[in-house]
Amino acid sequence: MSxxxxxxxxxAAGYIGxxxxxxxxxxxxxxxxxxxxAVVRSEEQAQALSKLSLNVLSFKLEDEAAVAAAVEQNKIDIVIHAANSSDDLLVTNLIQALGRRRTTSGKRVYFIHSSVTTLFSEEAGWPYGMLKDTDSIYEREKELGGSHPIRKANLLVVDKAQECGVTSFNVVVPNVYGRGKGEWRKVSILIPALIQASIRLGKVHKFDVDGHPPATHISDLVALYGILVDKILQNEDIPSGKNGYYFAMAHRAPWWAYMQAIAKSLHARGLVADAELEIWPSDxxxxxxxxxxAQFIRAMGTASGGLEPVNPRRLGWQPVWNEKAFLESADGEVEDVLELDTIRTGIFDKVMRPATD
Structure with a gap:
């Protein structure tokens, strides 16, 4: 490119970003x-990223004027939105800013959104069964409506991008595991929560249904984002908008077997009473x-879903990690959580109320 x-x-201070x-x-x-x-939320995060060869920006994505100024002043062509999968205000502000940038520059602009695979499970209210990312997902989501915050954001990405002349993509992210390479948060969300809860309770629990949800190692996930950006930079015409869903699924995660491996690791460290699993008494x-x-815990803990990634494979995505490697990584995941997981994520703070007494 010239x-x-x-x-x-x-x-940018998060696990995926x-x-x-x-x-x-x-x-x-x-x-x-x-x-x-890179956009961060605090001065502490900005300092952590300041040693890198990039421009660190600290502002609130909820601030429409701040987003517009950042996009225009820095001549942003591509936004990779890894901050939140369910906040439609952030999506609106970013896409509108890109639309104005397209108008002033005359260049194509791109928005890569990060969604979640759990949304497409029966436990989360998905009624259509087996699904490829080349199917008419947008139309089916439209039929269901935008009552679910993540589905609402998915639909908004497509509709607002079309309205503003922005090329959009929906990367649908599964359960992610492995040590991240970022400067701030280096572990995921669900697996560390399971490990930390087990330590607090002195016992490892499993749900009454053995879920087998889609999963991907963090290194394989970021490789997919890299392929998308490469295609954009090379001006390749790849599926976007209504057709631009990309299931970032490398394999499935057998939860009961994985939690058994977690229990074995925690028991060997003396962090739980024994290596036997108990069923959660209730959701x-x-x-x-x-x-x-609480309203989403069933889908998070028991969902399987029939998803098949087609679009990523057509772009040349070849995940390295598989189910066997995932199961063998449980002890390393425990070690990472014990060493690294000191920063609470605020992923659920804006759109849902956490479980309370």
Whole structure:
């Protein structure tokens, strides 16, 4: 390309956003054609990222004027939105700012949104069964309506991007595991919560149904984001908008077997009484222990879902990690949580009330 593209990553201090940045910064080919900008929420996070070769910005994504100014002043062409999958205000502000940027620059602009696979499970109210990411997902989500905050955001990404002349993509993120490469949060959300709850209770629990949800190692996930950005920088015409769903699924996660491996690891460290699993007495008890919203805990803990990633494979995505490697990683996940997980995520704070007494 004859110009430098400017990429803005939201959630840059988070597990996924931070790992995306680390991956991009490690690639001379990408850095040669793109300048990276990162959005963080606090001065402490800004200082942690300041040593990197990128432009660190600290402002609230809820502030429409601040978002518009950041996009225009830094000539942002591509936004990778990894900060929140369910806040439609953030989506609106970012896409509208990109739309104005397209008008002033005459260049194509792109919005890469991060959604979640749990939304497409029966436990979360998905009635259509087996699903490929090349199916008419947008139309089916439209039929169901936007009552679910994440579905509402998915639909808004497509509709608002079309309205504003922005090319959009929905990367549908599964359960993610493995140590991240970012400067701030280096572990995921669900698995650390399961481990921490087990330590507090002195016992490892499982749900009454053995879920087998989609899963992906963090390194494989960020590789998919990298492929999408590469295609954009090369001006390749790839599925977008209504057709731009990308299931980032590498394999399935057999929860009962994985929790048994977690129990074995915690018991060997003397952190739980024994390596036997107990069934959660209720979904409400699980939600309280895990500090997750009770209305979504069933889908998070028991969902399987029939998803098949087609679009990522067509782009050349080849995940390295598989189910066997996932099960073998349980002890390493415990070690990472014990060492690293000191920063609470605020992912649920805005759109749902956490479980309480």
């Amino acid at each position: 110009h430098i593209s400017n990429i803005l990553v939201t959630g 931070g790992s995306i940045l680390a991956d991009f910064l490690s690639r001379p080919d990408l850095i040669a054609t793109a300048k990276l900008h 409400e008890a699980a939600a309280k222990a895990l500090q997750f919203p």
